[in-house]
Amino acid sequence: MTEALVADFGAALDGLDVTWSRTASEGFEAAVDEAIVSPAVGAMLPFELVSLEGTDVVVQPTPTQLTEAVTGVTAAGLGIAEYGTVMIQSRPSGDEPVSLYPKRHVAVLRRSDLVAGVPEAIEWLGGEFAAGRDNVIFATGASATADMGELVTGVHGPGEVHVILIEDL
């Protein structure tokens, strides 16, 4: 079942031109360093067993670091297999600006947080909202516009997205 979800998720990401990689929690730091383009900033990951410490990512960046970073690394609270969507939750650690300002966004997703579709995501959100975690972005692919005549990616938000899937969490 979950392998099928991963396959769907991967296919959706491919369709969005979002790159992705799979890693065990053990090789997580290396996977991060491979996924980022420096300089990189990040928001602390709310996960056990993995962290951005030991990577080249600067957490709690200054405004200067934020605007000069090429890559922003954040957690994704949930992934939606059907659409290749990652859910970014706003936190005091700065997930929102970190996933928004740099040109490249790297989202870290635990395999167990992958769900099939929007109905499952809404059900999960019901619980999150009840717990007061009620700021969240469904982010699907890179920011884009066709307002200037043709489709251009990378507008106000990131132009590149990469997802790291942690297999054993």
Place this chain on the structure above:
Amino acid sequence: MSSRRHTAEKIRHLLETEGDAVRANATHFNDRRYDAIERFDRFEGLRDEARSIKEEAIEQLPDLIDQVTEAVEANGGHVHIAADAEQANRYIEEVCRDEDADVLVKSKSMTTEEVEVNDHLESIGVDVYETDLGEFVIQLADEAPSHLIGPAIHKSKDDIARLFNEVFDPDEPFETSEQLTRFARDYLGERIREADVGMTGANFVLADSGTIVIVTNEGNARKSAVTPDTHIAVTGVEKLLPSVTELGPFIELIARTGTGQSIAQYVTLLSPPTDSPTIEFERPDHPIEGGQDDREFHLVLIDNGRLDMRDDADLRETLYCIRCGACANSCANFQNVGGHAFGGETYTGGIATGWEAGIYGLDSAAEFNDLCTGCSRCVNACPVKIDIPWINTVVRDRINQDDDQAFDFLVEGLTPDDDPGGVDLQKRVFGNVDTLATLSSATAPLSNWFAGSGPVKWAMERFLGIDRRRDLPQFRRQTLRSWYADRGSRVTDPDRRAVLYPDVYSNHVLVERGQSAVRVLEGLGVEVVIPDVGESGRAPLSQGMLETARRNAEHTASVLENYVEDGYDIVVIEPSDLAMFRRDYDRLLPGERESIANDSYEVMEYVYGLFENEGDPEVLVPGQGRPLAYHSHCQLRTLGLEVYTEAVFDRLGYDVQTSDVECCGMAGSFGYKSQYYDLSMAVGETLADQFDDPSRQIVASGTSCQEQLDSLLDREARHPVEIVDPWTT
């Protein structure tokens, strides 16, 4: 009359200046919508769900307003319910004054266009920057949005480059979309950083958590909402949903019906003030931190006529609108002329009639309401199943009643309708086409010579606005009914019995197709009767003459119902009349007339059904690969019935090419009207372009499609039933 000329000139000008860009963009959205929905098998189920959620939410609206007020205040934000634009602007002004704001950045919001907040803020010295690139373009051009979600779709890339080069005078002139986008992003990125206040709209508001939901592709709303410390969200009260639980269907629908994406790039749920850190660009080397305590949030909920719309049985549905623009994209007239003609003060496309009538009043809706021809192509496109043609009809009726134009007694005999004297003469003539047809048949061919003569055509254009470039219908002395009365039935041992509905055109003008229908049905073992039954109500309905439509419908329904009770099927040639029986009678004659809807069939649909029930295809003309070019009919397609004609042709071995335009552009009386002739022809051209193979016989199901195709192409169009009728070959 001068207003007709003025309308014609305005439309001609827009066709020339904006038509190409609008057509390219709107049809692109529309094609993508079809693709996205074809790939998505849950579409219909989600539409039903979305519809009932919206119905329920509007029902509960006063409670939801109380709930959201409580929730936002509990989160630490402020709520202001603005009765009108002035109250909204005054509140927003106060917030800006308290913040000492010099610069305000905005993400796209039609509701802020509605209240004209930009003008107000500029007048008190606040610089306002639109950060959605489409909105930025029209802000620079000082124009109004031409589309609900693509405000600048009337501009081509070259238009935008010219504008940017003029305004910003860059060292290297901009040429590509890429260059323009990069420049605008960087320029607006700086404005966002220096802004004191960020203003957004909201696509949805979740009452129980005080959450605003914003759907975007660019990411500008995210930046505008969270970068400045102060966030003002401005939105209509109708955007309220009870909770996050109800949001799901809309996330999966709104981008599909809007742009044909399966989901938007960003669906942002914010319950401000958020605990996301504020970014102090003036302290560039301090780690970002803080959050909730430094943030301020104001939710401005706008009434501005919406609560009255809620109490208005016919306009209420408008409040279900999620403003995706699908009704505009699926509209042939909109595709060609865009929202600067097909729109009012703020809103554009088919649903705009409801919004403009509810918010600004009938005068604003009257400016463009006639551009809805009732073709119904938007009906299946709307994600919340709003009956947009009905709203247009009702508003047209109200405009008619509102109009105090002097009544011309000379035409009273020709227009024996039940609608009040205020109805415009042009509408009265088209709305009473049955009377005109009866009189013209009785006096044919004299009536045709008369109507075709130069002076009369001139007078008809001058006084009725019937464009003299159009050929008028040639009325027949012998009607279908009188032909059949003379001939009688030729079926002795019938398998079935059917009423062939003698629509005005089959009876008086296109008599051959009626005769073909009789012979084809009889050949397949059906006994046919053609009763003395009047006009279905379609003609007056299309002119917004509801009382007359209701009268005609009552009469027709009561005659047909008797036949249904006696076991007859109702077979209909003219698709717009079938759509009356299947769709509109439900509105016009509530609750009573289900039997007609269930027992009426389009003639080729009926032939298909006879094939399925052991009718013998051999009695009809075999195709043997004969090449046909088939344009079904807008309303037939909305009912999903064009497939039967195709299936019958296929079964008989014809080689059929089908059109994929939304409408032929004639749309009943629309193309005859002098003020809309050019638009009608522009719409028709796209159809004609698809039928460029001269070896194909042109086939069309509707009278007006046939007339339009006849005038656009040198080949004569026929009804499908004539093609398969052995008598005609």
